[in-house]
Amino acid sequence: MEEKKIVSVSLFSGAGGLDVASFLAGVPVVSSTDFDSDCIKTLKMNELFENSEVIEGDLHQIESSVFSDILRKRDYDKFIVIGGAPCQPFSKAGYWVGNNTRKGINDPRATLVDEYLRVVCDLHPDGFVFENVESLLHPTNRVIVDRFIEIITEQGYKYKIVRANALDYGVSQKRKRLFILGTLGEFQSDEPRKTHCAPEECERTGLLPYVNVGEVIAGYDGPEYYEPEEETKGGTYYSDLCEVPPGMNYKALTAWYGYENPKFVADKRFWSFLLKLSPDMPSWTITAQPGPWVGPFHWDNRRLRVPEIAAIQTFPKGYKFYGSRRSVQKQIGNAVPALMGKAMIEFVKESLQK
Template identity: 25%
Template sequence: MHWEAIHRKVARIRAGGKPRVLDLFAGCGGLSLGFESAGFAVQGAIEFDPDAARSHGLNFHGGESRHSRARDIIATHPEDLVAELELGPVGDAVDVIIGGPPCQAFARVGRPKLREIDAHPQAFRHDPRARLYQEYLRYVDAFQPLAVLVENVPDVLNHGGQNIAEEICEVLEGKGYVCGYTLLNAAFYGVPQMRERMFLIAYRHEIADQVSFPEPTNWLVLPSGYEGSRAVALKVLNGHIEEAHDYHEPPSASPDLPAAVTAEDALGDLPPIYARHELATGELRRGARRFDKLAPYDRRRKVSAYGRLMRSWPGFEAPAEGLRDHVIRYLPRDYELFARLNPGDQYPQAWQHAMNMLAEKIAELQRQGKSVREGSAEYQRLRDATVPPYDATKFPNKWRKMWRDQPARTLMAHLGKDSYSHIHYDSEQARTISVREAARLQSFPDGFVFCGTMNPAFRQIGNAVPPLMAKALAETMMIALRGRAEQDDYVSRKAAAAV
C-alpha cells in the first residue's frame, strides 16, 4: 500500500495536479506563502503559538477556525489532523512536508541516539532534546511525502561539534529519500535582508536521484560578519569533509546579476512616520499600538520594483485604503538619539552620541546660570532621560542603524521585545522600524495580515522564512516533482523574462 500511495501521488502531480503541502512549525506562514506562490496548495499547518496560528489560518484559509487553531505537534496525531482538516487518508493527504523544528530540539543528541529515536520512539519520549525531531520524523513516516524541506539556523552544521543536518539526512536516506543541504543567504534571492540559513531538501528516490538548490538572482558582497558566521558553521565540515556526504556548496552568485535589494528599495515608498513630530503633537503615546489605523500610501514617493511587487503580490495585494499595521514603538528617550546616529552605528556609538548629548544639555544649563554637578540628583535625572542604561562594552550588537543602500541585517524573533537592531536609515524619521517595514524586509507583501498586537506581530515576522526565499526553493522543488516537462517550461519562462 505504501508504494501504491507514492505512485498515485507522482501520477497526480505529473498529470498537472498541484503538489499539496503540510507546513510544520509553520509560524505565520513565510514558507507557506513562498510555496503557494510557486504553485503548491497549502493543505494545512501545525503551529503552537496562538497568534501565529491565527495569522496562518487567516492568510491561507480565510480564517476558518479549524485552520486557525494552535496545535502542539507532540499532542497532535497525523490521523486526528487529517480528520479535522478533512484531508482524507493520511498516506494520500499531502505530497510535501516543509518546516523547521526549533534548533533546541537537536541539542546534544548524537548520531547513534538519533537512530535509536527513530527505531524506538517510545523509549525517548521523555527526552525534550530529541522530541520535536522525533515528531517531525513521525509525520514523515505517516504522510510518506514525495519531498521534504527543513530550514534551520547555520549552527546546526556545528552544534557542539555535531553536524545535525548530516544526521537528519542519514535518517531520511534510511527511509528511501535522497538528501542534500546547504547554506543560503536570502539577499541573493531578492530579499532586502542578509539572512543566512541552512536548507535541507529530500526527495523520494522514485522522483529524483539528486538534490539541487536555486540559483541566485541578485549579487552582493556579504560583510565580514556573515562570512565569519558561515565559516564557524562549516568548521565541522572543514575538519571532516569526507563525512559530510550530503553537503552542497551554495550556488555562486555572479557580479553580472542585479544588485541586491536595499533597505531603501524595500521601505522608501511607505508612508513616513516622523516620530519626534508625532511625540510633540501627542499623536504618539504610550500604550498598545493599534493595527486598525490606516496609513495611506504617499503618492509622491518613488516606488521601486520591489515595492511594486510587495503592493501587487497575487492574492495579497495592498489594501486600497492604506496599510493597517504601520506602527512603531513608543521610545521617547531615544528619538533624538536615533537622529544623530550614522548608518551602521551600533550600541557603543549610540552610547557615545548619548553622552555627548548629555554634555550639551549640561553646558546649556550652565550658560543659563544653573550648575549641574556629576552625581547630583539633577545630573542623574538628565542622564536617565538621555543615555540608555546598558554597558557599552557588553552589548555591541544591541542597536544598529540601517544603511539605506544595503540590505538590512538579519531580523530576529527578538524584534518582539525591542526593535533597536533595526533603526530606520532616515534620520528625519528617527525611529525604529514599524511592523509593516519589518514585514517588507522579510518580503511579506502588504496584503499579508499579522494577528495579535505589535509585539507578537514582530515576533512572527522575525521567526519567519522570507517568502521570496521560500519561493525560490519551492520553484526548484517543483521542477523535481513535475519532471522534465516542468524543467523545460521553467527554463523557457526564465529566458522569456530575461528578454
C-alpha cells in the same frame, strides 16, 4: 509534459512565511498547524488560507493520520511536507550567553525535530523542506543533523543540505538559514536557483543586484502608518541613536571609529545595539524578540513599523497579523522570508516533475 499537481502539508507554520512561499512556488498548502493561538488567528485572517485546513495544536499531540485524512480529500499528484522546528535551542544568539547556560540539544524543543521526522516517516511524502538556523551545524548540535540524515536516507530520500542567505533570493535582509531538502525524485541541479548577488558580481553572474531596504519599505513612512511603539524620543539612548550614521551601530560612537569623545567601547556591546538601517543597503536580520535598544532601527531614528518588518520578510503587501505588537514582532521575526522559502520549495518541486 504536463506539470504534476503538487500540494504541501505545513508543520510549525507560525505566521505563515514558509506557507506563503509554498503558494508562491505554485504548491498550495492543504494543511497548516501551529501551537500558538495568535499564529493560528493570523493564518485564518488571510484569504490565502481559505482552502487550507488550519489546525491549532502541539505537534506532539497530533497524529500523522490527521494529515493523511486531509490529503485524502484533496486532488493532487504528489505532496511535500514543509516546516522548521522552533529554532531557539540552536540559535547563534544563544552563544552570546555561553555554552553553560544554553541547553542546546538537551532542550525539550529539540524533540520537535523528531516530530517533524515522525510525520515524514509516517506520511512518506514525495519530498520535504526542513528549515532551521545555520548553527544547527555547530558541533554542539551536529548530532541532530546527522541523525536526521540517517533517518531520511533509510526512508529512501535523496537530500541536499543548503546553507542559504536570504539576500541571494531577492530578500532585502542578511539572514542565514539552513535547509535540508529531500526528494524521492532526482534533483535537477546542484542547488536552489539564486536570483540576486552583490552588485559587483552582477555582470559576471547575470543575476540582479541585492535589494536595498529603502526600496522595500518605501511608502510606509507616512503618518497613516504611525505606531506608538515606534517612538524612541526621550529614551535612554535616543540622543546616541541620532548620532549613529545610517548603516552603522554603536561602534560609530567609539574610539575605534575615531569618535572624538567616545560614549562606548567597541566590542563591549552586542553588535545590534543602536544598529541603524541605511536605505541604500539591505537590512540586517529581523529578530523575534529585540531588546529595547536593539536594532535594526529606521534611519529616521525610530523603531520599524509592522508593515515594514513584514515587507523586509517578504510577506505580501496587506498580509494581516493577529495579536499584540510584541506577539506580531515575534511572529514575523520567526518566519522564513517568503522569497527565500519559495526558492527552496521550487527546487524540490522541480525534482518531482518527472
